[in-house]
Amino acid sequence: MMIGRSIGETSLNNFEFISKTAPKVGEYVTLNYDGKIILGMIETLIHGSVSLNNDIYDPSTVDMIKAIEGNDFYIKGKVRILGDLNDNLRIPRTPAPPGTKIYLADKDRLNKVFQVKNPLKIGGLISQENVDVNVDINKMITRHLAILAMTGAGKSNTVCIIIDELLKYDGTMVIFDMHSEYVDGEFNNGELNLISPEINPIYMSFSEIRRLINIPSSAYIQERYFREAYKIAINETREGNSKDFLSVLKGNLNDWYESEIFRSKEIKSSEKTKIMDVINKVEDLENKYGFLLNTNVGDILSQIQLGKANIVDLGLSDETTAEVIVSHILRNALRSRKSFIHKKTDTALKFPVFFIVEEAHILAPKNRSINSKLWISRIAREGRKFGLGLCLVSQSPKSIDPDSLSQANNMIISRLVEPQDQRHVQSASENLSEDLLLQLPSLNIGEAIVVGLMVKVPTLIKVDEFKGRRYGNDLDVVGEWRQYKNNQKKETKQTKQTFKELGGDY
Numbered sequence: 001m002m003i004g005r006s007i008g009e010t011s012l013n014n015f016e017f018i019s020k021t022a023p024k025v026g027e028y029v030t031l032n033y034d035g036k037i038i039l040g041m042i043e044t045l046i047h048g049s050v051s052l053n054n055d056i057y058d059p060s061t062v063d064m065i066k067a068i069e070g071n072d073f074y075i076k077g078k079v080r081i082l083g084d085l086n087d088n089l090r091i092p093r094t095p096a097p098p099g100t101k102i103y104l105a106d107k108d109r110l111n112k113v114f115q116v117k118n119p120l121k122i123g124g125l126i127s128q129e130n131v132d133v134n135v136d137i138n139k140m141i142t143r144h145l146a147i148l149a150m151t152g153a154g155k156s157n158t159v160c161i162i163i164d165e166l167l168k169y170d171g172t173m174v175i176f177d178m179h180s181e182y183v184d185g186e187f188n189n190g191e192l193n194l195i196s197p198e199i200n201p202i203y204m205s206f207s208e209i210r211r212l213i214n215i216p217s218s219a220y221i222q223e224r225y226f227r228e229a230y231k232i233a234i235n236e237t238r239e240g241n242s243k244d245f246l247s248v249l250k251g252n253l254n255d256w257y258e259s260e261i262f263r264s265k266e267i268k269s270s271e272k273t274k275i276m277d278v279i280n281k282v283e284d285l286e287n288k289y290g291f292l293l294n295t296n297v298g299d300i301l302s303q304i305q306l307g308k309a310n311i312v313d314l315g316l317s318d319e320t321t322a323e324v325i326v327s328h329i330l331r332n333a334l335r336s337r338k339s340f341i342h343k344k345t346d347t348a349l350k351f352p353v354f355f356i357v358e359e360a361h362i363l364a365p366k367n368r369s370i371n372s373k374l375w376i377s378r379i380a381r382e383g384r385k386f387g388l389g390l391c392l393v394s395q396s397p398k399s400i401d402p403d404s405l406s407q408a409n410n411m412i413i414s415r416l417v418e419p420q421d422q423r424h425v426q427s428a429s430e431n432l433s434e435d436l437l438l439q440l441p442s443l444n445i446g447e448a449i450v451v452g453l454m455v456k457v458p459t460l461i462k463v464d465e466f467k468g469r470r471y472g473n474d475l476d477v478v479g480e481w482r483q484y485k486n487n488q489k490k491e492t493k494q495t496k497q498t499f500k501e502l503g504g505d506y
Contacts (some may be wrong), residue, residue, distance in 0.1 A: 001103060001104050002101050002102065002103050003017075003019045003021050003023050003029065003102050003103065003104055004017045004018050004019030004020070004021070004075070004077075004101075004102045005017060005018060005099050005100060005101055005102060006031070006079075006096050006097075006098055006099060006100045006102060007098055007099070008098065009098075010095040010096045010097070010098060010100075011095050012081065012091055012092065012093070012094075012095055013080065013081055013091075014043075014078055014079060014080050014081060015040075015078070015079055015081070015095065015096055016076060016077065016078050016079075017076070017077055017078075017079060017102050018074055018075070018076055019074070019075040019076075019077065019102070020074065020075065021075070022047075022075055023042055023045070023075070023077070023104065024042070024045075024126070024127045025042055025043065025044065025045055025077075025439060025460070026041065026042065026125070026126050026127050026439070026459075026460030027041070027042050027104060027105075027127040027128075028040065028041055028042075028082075028104075028105035028110060028113075028125075028127070028457075029041070029042060029079060029102050029103060029104055029105055030085070030102075030103050030104075030105050030109070031096055031100050031101065031102050031103065032100075032101070033096050033097060033100050034092070034094055036084045036086065036087070036092055037084065037085045037086055038081060038082075038083070038084055038085070038092060038096065039081075039082045039083055039084075039085050039089065039105060039109075039113070039457070040079040040080060040081050040082055040102075041079065041080050041082055041457065041458060042077050042078070042079055043077075043078050043079070043080050043433065043435035043436060043439075044077055044078045044435050044438070045075060045076070045077040046075070046076050046077070047073060047074075047075055048073065048074055048075075048076060049069075049072060049073045049074070050072075050074070051065045051069055051072065052065055052066075078435060079102070080433060080435070080458075082457045082458075083457075085109060085112075085113075089113075089456055089457065107128060107130065107131055110125070110128065110131045111131060111132070113456055113457060114131065114132060114133055114134050114455075114456070114459075115134070116134050116135065116136040116454075116455075116456070117136055117138070118136060118137040118138055118169070119134035119135070119136070119137070120134060120135050120136075120137050120140065120162065120165040120166065121133070121134050121165060121464070122134070122135055122158070122161060122162070122165070122412070122450070122461065122463060122464065123161075123448075123461040123462050123463040123464045124461065124462055124464075125459065125460065125461060125462070126447055126460045126461060126462050127460070129462055133450065133455070133459055133461045135410070135450070135454040135455055136453075136454045136455075137166070137169065137171075137454075139409075139410070139452075139453045139454040140389070140410055140454040141352070141354050141389030142384040142387075142389060143384065143408075143409035143410055143452065143453045143454070144380055144383070144384070144389060144390045144391070144392075144407055144408040144409060144410065145389070145390070145391040145392070145408055145410045145411070145412070145452075145454070146360075146391070146392045146393075146394075146397075146405060146408035146410070146411045146412070146413075146428075147159060147391060147392070147393045147394075147411075147412045147414075148392075148393075148394055148395075148397045148411065148412070148413050148414070148416065148421075148425060149395060149413065149414030149415055149416060149448070150395055150414075150415055150416055150417060150418075150421075151395045152445065153395075153414040153415040153443070153445055153446075154414050154445055154446045154447075154448070154463060155393055155395065155414065156181055157446065157463060157465065157466050158412055158414070158448065158463050159175075159356060159358075159391075159393060160182075160185070160187075160466040160468065161463060161464050161466050162391075163175070163182075163187060163309050163356075164187045164188055164189050164190075164466065164468060165189070166354065167187055167189035167190030167307070167308075167309065168189045168190075170190075170306065170307035171307070171354065172304065172305070172306050172307060172308065172310070172351055172352065172353050172354065173308075173309050173310060173353070173354045173355075173356055174195075174304060174310045174312060174329065174353055174354070174355050174356070175309060175310065175311050175312065175356040175358070176312050176314060176322070176325075176326050176355070176356065176357050176358055176363070177311050177312060177313050177314055177315065177358060178314050178315065178322060178358045178359040178362070179315055179358070179359075180313055180314075180315030180316075181358070182309070182311050183311055183313045183315070184469070185309075185311075185468060185469055186468045186469040187309060187468045188467060188468050190307060190308060190309060191308050191309070192308065192309050192310075192311055193303070193304075193305045193308040193309070193310045193311065194311050194313060195300065195303045195304070195310055195311065195312045195313075196297075196313070197292065197312060197313060197314055197317055197321065197325050198291070198292060198293070198294040198297050198300075199292060199293060199294070199297075199300055199324075199325065199328055200293075200294060200295055200296075200297050200298065200299065200300075201233075201234065201237065201245045201293050201295065202234060202237050202238050202245075202295070203299050203300070203328075203332065204328060205328075205331070206227065206230060207371065208324050208327065208328055208371065209230060210223065210226070211320070211323070211324055211370075211371060212285055212289050212292070212320065212321075212324055213226065213278075213281045213282060213284075213285045214281060214284075214285075215278070215281065219274075221274040222274050222275075222277055222278050222281075225253065225256070225274065225275050225278050226253075226278050226281075226282075228252075229249050229252040229253050229256075229278075230249065232248070232252050233245050233246075233248040233249040233252065236248050237295055243295050243296070244295070245293060245295055246282065246285065246286050246290060246293065249282055250279065250282045250283065250286070253275060253278055253279045253282065254279060256275060289320075289321060292317075292321055292324070292325070299332070300328065300329060300332070301329070301332050301333060301336055301349055304349070304353065306351050312325065312326075312329070314326075319362060322362070322363065322372070323363060323370050323371060323372040324371070324372075326357070326363050326372040326375070326376075327370075327371035327372040327374065327375045329355075330355065330372070330375035330376065330378070330379050331371075331375050331378075333349055333353060333355075333379075333388060334375070334378060334379060334382065334383065334386065334388060336348040336349040337349050337352075337386035337387060337388055338386055340386075341385075341386050341387075351387070352387030352388065352389070353387070353388055353389070354389040354390075354391065355379065355388065355389065355390050355391065356391040356393065357376060357390065357391065357392050357393060358393050359393070359394065360376075360392035360393055360394040360400050360404075361394045361395075361396040361397075361399035361400045363376060364376040364377070364392070364400055364401040364404045365399060365400070365401065366398070366399050366400060366401055366402065373401050373404070376390065376392075376401070376404050377401060377403055377404045377407075380403075380404045380407035380408070381407060390407075390408070392404065392405065392408055396421065397416070397421045397424045397425045397428075398418070398420040398421045398423075398424040400424070402424070402427070402428060405424070405425075405428040406427075406428045408428070408429075408452075409452050409453050410450075410451070410452030410453060410454045410455075411425070411428075411429050411431075411432070411449075411450070411451050411452055412448050412449075412450050412463075413425060413432070413440060413448055413449045413450075413451075414443055414445075414446075414447065414448040414449075414463075415440060415441065415442075415443040415444070415445070415447070416440040416441070417440070417441045422437055422440055425437075429451060429452070431451035431452055431458060432449070432451055432458075433458075436449055436451075436458060439460070446462060446463050446465070447460065447461070447462055447463070448460075448461055448463055449461075
């Protein structure tokens with residue numbers, strides 16, 4: 001169906017058109033010239049009238065003009081050129097002549113555009129919901145993904161759709177679940193595997209332990225004593241002489257503090273204070289993070305199961321614990337995959353893994369240097385060579401480390417209204433045009449812009465609704481209050497009845 005004609009100056013990248021019908025932003029159009037069939041996308045639309053211009057200041061004048069002209073209006077829009085449908089969507093070398101007819105793209109042509117290898121169906125076009133939008137799984141994982149939206153716009157639903165679709169392919173995911181949204185989930189195409197947030201200290205790096213114990217790198221004396229005690233405790237644990245890593249650690253420090261050398265006057269009181277500070281920090285570590293360190297568990301990577309959604313439940317963990325666990329898993333995964341690819345080590349991680357990082361702005365913050373940010377960035381830069389993919393999920397794009405975000409060559413962006421978030425996303429993605437950026441505040445719940453290497457063209461989609469079960473929907477606060485009040489009334493009534501039966505007076 002013809003909807004209008006190109007007008008004004010046209011370029012290789014875009015052109016304006018005029019129409020009397022009302023197409024939709026995000027719809028695809030075609031135009032024919034020079035023997036080519038060019039696909040384009042409507043990125044902006046305005047409704048206007050030649051007579052009812054901005055120089056009218058009296059509403060009665062508007063009434064008079066409308067009575068004479070009726071519904072005489074025009075629709076003006078801008079189309080972004082996406083490429084030649086007959087030449088693998090290559091951008092043409094000549095612009096369209098002014099006056100070229102513009103047609104709405106038909107379903108058959110669009111279905112061919114969204115045919116990809118190893119397809120993952122994520123939804124349908126906003127403009128034509130009967131046209132399925134498929135993304136290329138290989139390009140999604142190896143080139144990384146970011147799912148960005150304000151709270152309540154549908155991030156978790158999108159994540160669940162992707163997990164469920166990947167399970168069809170025996171895909172292996174590790175989800176760092178910051179709010180226990182997925183631990184009780186049910187997926188139609190596969191199973192969950194819950195991984196307890198526990199680490200055997202023999203597999204931890206010294207920097208990870210030091211981060212937990214909160215010894216800054218500038219505290220040289222504290223670090224020296226702690227490092228020596230750590231070496232002894234690790235060796236005893238590895239050799240099976242002890243099952244209580246923290247007790248050995250603390251015992252060594254206490255023995256040194258009580259030794260004759262430390263009791264002599266040759267040791268400065270400040271030195272004694274430093275080792276006591278370390279002992280206190282180990283005790284604090286035991287109280288706060290003792291549950292995290294477990295010498296009875298194996299390497300946490302060995303718990304990752306092929307073809308399942310592996311959930312690391314961090315819902316009850318504070319940010320420090322989450323940071324240590326995430327950095328530990330990512331560091332060891334990268335090391336293990338390198339070992340498998342280069343040396344074919346049997347004990348290494350033998351299959352690719354897709355890491356989904358919820359609350360990415362916490363684990364890879366823009367303005368703080370933490371280990372999880374370091375290893376997220378490393379996976380973003382190096383992971384694709386070794387079969388490690390990354391998905392960053394966040395409602396605060398402006399707070400994410402820009403280096404990590406810029407490595408996500410694919411993005412699913414739902415509603416974003418804050419200008420700083422919008423600009424941060426645009427600076428990280430070369431595929432998000434200024435006109436598409438302007439559409440972000442107007443997206444409805446479940447709608448999104450998809451850009452990147454996993455799709456052939458930028459796309460406005462309606463994400464499918466996840467049909468399985470997950471936790472994480474907004475609480476019915478009023479219902480919770482009412483339920484709690486009703487429970488109180490029942491308890492009071494039962495207590496009164498009990499006293500009455502016992503012959504007492506409540």
